[in-house]
Amino acid sequence: MNKGFFIESRDTSSLARxxxxxxxxxxxxxxxxxxxxxxxSVKTLTPEEVTATGAEMILCNTYHLYLRPGxxxxxxxGGLHRxxxxxxxxxxxxxxxxxxxxxxLAKITDEGVTFRSHIDGSKHFMTPEDIIFYQQSxxxxxxxxxxxxxxxxxxxxxxxxxxxxxxxxxxxxxxARTSQTQQLFGIVQGATSPExxxxxxxxxxxxxxxxxxxxxxxxxxxxxxxxxxxxxxxxLMPALKPRYLMGVGSPEDLVESVSRGVDIFDSVLPxxxxxxxxxxxxxxxxxxxxxxxxxxxxxxxEGCSCYTCKNFSAAYVAHLFRSGELLxxxxxxxxxxxxxxxxxxxxxxSIRSGNFIQFKTAFLARYRAVDEEVRQxxxxxxxxxxxxxxxxx
Amino acid sequence: MNKGFFIESRDTSSLARxxxxxxxxxxxxxxxxxxxxxxxSVKTLTPEEVTATGAEMILCNTYHLYLRPGxxxxxxxGGLHRxxxxxxxxxxxxxxxxxxxxxxLAKITDEGVTFRSHIDGSKHFMTPEDIIFYQQSxxxxxxxxxxxxxxxxxxxxxxxxxxxxxxxxxxxxxxARTSQTQQLFGIVQGATSPExxxxxxxxxxxxxxxxxxxxxxxxxxxxxxxxxxxxxxxxLMPALKPRYLMGVGSPEDLVESVSRGVDIFDSVLPxxxxxxxxxxxxxxxxxxxxxxxxxxxxxxxEGCSCYTCKNFSAAYVAHLFRSGELLxxxxxxxxxxxxxxxxxxxxxxSIRSGNFIQFKTAFLARYRAVDEEVRQxxxxxxxxxxxxxxxxx
Numbered sequence: 120m121n122k123g124f125f126i127e128s129r130d131t132s133s134l135a136r137x138x139x140x141x142x143x144x145x146x147x148x149x150x151x152x153x154x155x156x157x158x159x160s161v162k163t164l165t166p167e168e169v170t171a172t173g174a175e176m177i178l179c180n181t182y183h184l185y186l187r188p189g190x191x192x193x194x195x196x197g198g199l200h201r202x203x204x205x206x207x208x209x210x211x212x213x214x215x216x217x218x219x220x221x222x223x224l225a226k227i228t229d230e231g232v233t234f235r236s237h238i239d240g241s242k243h244f245m246t247p248e249d250i251i252f253y254q255q256s257x258x259x260x261x262x263x264x265x266x267x268x269x270x271x272x273x274x275x276x277x278x279x280x281x282x283x284x285x286x287x288x289x290x291x292x293x294x295a296r297t298s299q300t301q302q303l304f305g306i307v308q309g310a311t312s313p314e315x316x317x318x319x320x321x322x323x324x325x326x327x328x329x330x331x332x333x334x335x336x337x338x339x340x341x342x343x344x345x346x347x348x349x350x351x352x353x354x355l356m357p358a359l360k361p362r363y364l365m366g367v368g369s370p371e372d373l374v375e376s377v378s379r380g381v382d383i384f385d386s387v388l389p390x391x392x393x394x395x396x397x398x399x400x401x402x403x404x405x406x407x408x409x410x411x412x413x414x415x416x417x418x419x420x421e422g423c424s425c426y427t428c429k430n431f432s433a434a435y436v437a438h439l440f441r442s443g444e445l446l447x448x449x450x451x452x453x454x455x456x457x458x459x460x461x462x463x464x465x466x467x468x469s470i471r472s473g474n475f476i477q478f479k480t481a482f483l484a485r486y487r488a489v490d491e492e493v494r495q496x497x498x499x500x501x502x503x504x505x506x507x508x509x510x511x512x
Numbered sequence: 513m514n515k516g517f518f519i520e521s522r523d524t525s526s527l528a529r530x531x532x533x534x535x536x537x538x539x540x541x542x543x544x545x546x547x548x549x550x551x552x553s554v555k556t557l558t559p560e561e562v563t564a565t566g567a568e569m570i571l572c573n574t575y576h577l578y579l580r581p582g583x584x585x586x587x588x589x590g591g592l593h594r595x596x597x598x599x600x601x602x603x604x605x606x607x608x609x610x611x612x613x614x615x616x617l618a619k620i621t622d623e624g625v626t627f628r629s630h631i632d633g634s635k636h637f638m639t640p641e642d643i644i645f646y647q648q649s650x651x652x653x654x655x656x657x658x659x660x661x662x663x664x665x666x667x668x669x670x671x672x673x674x675x676x677x678x679x680x681x682x683x684x685x686x687x688a689r690t691s692q693t694q695q696l697f698g699i700v701q702g703a704t705s706p707e708x709x710x711x712x713x714x715x716x717x718x719x720x721x722x723x724x725x726x727x728x729x730x731x732x733x734x735x736x737x738x739x740x741x742x743x744x745x746x747x748l749m750p751a752l753k754p755r756y757l758m759g760v761g762s763p764e765d766l767v768e769s770v771s772r773g774v775d776i777f778d779s780v781l782p783x784x785x786x787x788x789x790x791x792x793x794x795x796x797x798x799x800x801x802x803x804x805x806x807x808x809x810x811x812x813x814e815g816c817s818c819y820t821c822k823n824f825s826a827a828y829v830a831h832l833f834r835s836g837e838l839l840x841x842x843x844x845x846x847x848x849x850x851x852x853x854x855x856x857x858x859x860x861x862s863i864r865s866g867n868f869i870q871f872k873t874a875f876l877a878r879y880r881a882v883d884e885e886v887r888q889x890x891x892x893x894x895x896x897x898x899x900x901x902x903x904x905x
Contacts, residue, residue, distance in 0.1 A: 188831045416588070
């Protein structure tokens, strides 16, 4: 049996749990964090380097690959795994979010979505069935349904329509799926409306998906709202199926979300902040351009077992950033992904040994999260900077 | 004895020879090509990746490291080898060429040179003695004297002054050197003047350098002139000392220069053209953005044993370039440096086995060099684009 989800242990004072997600390209220990390689490359890194961080599954993006290099090309090259040289499990996002956020003129009907490429302005039309066909051609291990992703502060009628449409499309995706080796996940939407989140989750829970995702969160709403939506949604999702919170990846959010019952995460955050000089430490995120690191003859994080910290001083990484040397972006990306993989490993161990809550409390007490106001500013700045291929992930 | 040069074999129909250059950080088989890491990083690559290409020695730049991160900082961090994590031999260029080409307002007197940083415009003064002191602090294995590098088309009086000054400075560098483990090379100048090249080489040959370099060539003069200057100079240089042709690195030029008696090369060319999508093959340099590679389910070069060709199709490398993915720059850089290391290995083998001339003829017959006019245009465009830190190497 190379497909399915098996829960191995449960925390008794939270919804946290550990498990194994079995895929055609290997097993994945959950809770898991997936680095993102939207365009078939985890930015700046080779597959071996991604593996060396401890990552077991990565995420690629159907929207990006459809536009460039094209689904047919990837299929001709033997599928996505062979094309990019990654032999482990791959989760492909459907591109619903990217169509609405990156492309211009996204026009949606019940039939499907018309949009213009953010690369060359060319016009495209896609149905939920197309998206399944594309993901089957890519050969990913976990496919996502096409969802309708309205702005988180959209008007209630628009959000309600998006929820019913996402549910209707989810059903069509299930029916269109012919591959038996690839898993298919539904996506709960509903923006920040408690009623719509509940409706979306309850409706999708009736369908025979291999797992369930929560989409449309962490897009500008405050943290309290994010957790509220999660707490409303999780109990309505099938308890024995994997739960995937899309696009969430800051260390503190991972810890919080696991305690709320999430099994799978992906985010561009560790690699994106890395390329801007932001590096995770157990004390919080530092910026390597800070003058404190200029002369520091110690690793970025003492005791860290990543390639960067084992081989180079913070001063050298700082020099690379100040000099515009691309190796700096690599070393920072390696460190951040390794940090999150290490964190997920600690989370899994603490769940198994029954002290997850103690771990969570200790971690959050020590880890100084980025100030909420700064975080929102950075997020909005990033969202506003799209469309643009540099913002692909 | 961890310092010195030992000739192992000589070609009978040319000046080509093989040898071993012994340094405090290991032996180097010559003829050797050194990848360039001006700012203490071979652009985009880790030390392990550079080693995997077969490279035994790299070049760093005193001018760049003096400006950023600073000589004292590198010294405090335990020297250049430890700072950048490269345990093999390092040759440091003095920065003479960079001072005259990158910085603005370079003002030269017999005492030394005053210039403004290309990074922040700050004013600096350096003597030949300073340059030796800096390189001793960096701890490189081979140090270069400070030279006066006039434009190749400068007026005869200016070039004549530059030659006498370079000779006078060379003597001061020799006297200033206190390190016994680091080697020091003199630099022959003279632009494209046969008389001045001869004078420069003859004068320097009287001095007790560990090796002799030829500088100020391949800077815009035509190829015939380059070879003419080389042919005039080489016979005047001590036959038992290593000969280093600075800044030359195209495959066809390496082959031609070895036959003229050169032992050591460095050039930014393989990594710079790589970042522009130019990849070496035995047939010539291709551009990976060419549509022919978009669907090519074969390595960039069939049979190539580099990491890139062993693991990825040309189509994937092409996709990375078209998508702006930095991994593409890495894969191209690895391929090109590996190509040159492989070429140097073939050159050494053919010299040892007495068929260098056959190898040279066969290689040049097959390798289609970049058209001379295009080459000059690219070179002038590059030279004109300076100063700028992105053009550092």
